[in-house]
Amino acid sequence: xxxxxxxxxxxxxxxxxxxxxxxxxxxxxxxxxxxxxxxxxxxxxxxxxxxxxxxxxxxxxxxxxxxxxxxxxxxxxxxxxxxxxxxxxxxxxxxxxxxxxxxxxxxxxxxxxxxxxxxxxxxxxxxxxxxxxxx
Numbered sequence: 001x002x003x004x005x006x007x008x009x010x011x012x013x014x015x016x017x018x019x020x021x022x023x024x025x026x027x028x029x030x031x032x033x034x035x036x037x038x039x040x041x042x043x044x045x046x047x048x049x050x051x052x053x054x055x056x057x058x059x060x061x062x063x064x065x066x067x068x069x070x071x072x073x074x075x076x077x078x079x080x081x082x083x084x085x086x087x088x089x090x091x092x093x094x095x096x097x098x099x100x101x102x103x104x105x106x107x108x109x110x111x112x113x114x115x116x117x118x119x120x121x122x123x124x125x126x127x128x129x130x131x132x133x134x135x
Contacts, residue, residue: 025058032058036090039105040098049093057086065114072114079112 023031032054037047064070064078087106094102 025062026055028061029055029058036102036105040094040101042098046093046098050090053086053089057082075114076112079114083109083112 029051033047033051036042036050036054040046042050060082061079064075064082067075070078087102091099091102
């Protein structure tokens with residue numbers, strides 16, 4: 001009985017951690033905008049203008065990540081392109097002082113990391129190798 005109880009507690013803790021890592025594009029956008037407001041000292045008008053740009057970017061990134069037909073490299077390129085487009089739109093809204101801080105923010109931004117998913121042909125080759133090894 002103890003084992004069952006401890007196992008179920010461990011399962012629920014693992015599930016909690018799993019769901020805690022999944023965030024929506026809206027949550028990501030709010031986090032990014034809050035960070036930009038803090039680091040760039042955006043005024044209310046700038047914050048209002050930046051919010052939809054960041055939200056659109058986060059929605060597009062989520063769509064790219066969930067696309068199962070593309071490789072991780074293509075996804076990284078797409079996300080980098082999306083970030084670049086958003087960065088240029090945001091830069092147009094900033095003062096000269098804010099642009100310097102924004103450039104630093106971009107340079108310090110963590111690189112995009114996407115878990116590698118094998119292409120369909122690679123999966124077939126792996127399955128053939130596994131079946132050959134089993135024989």
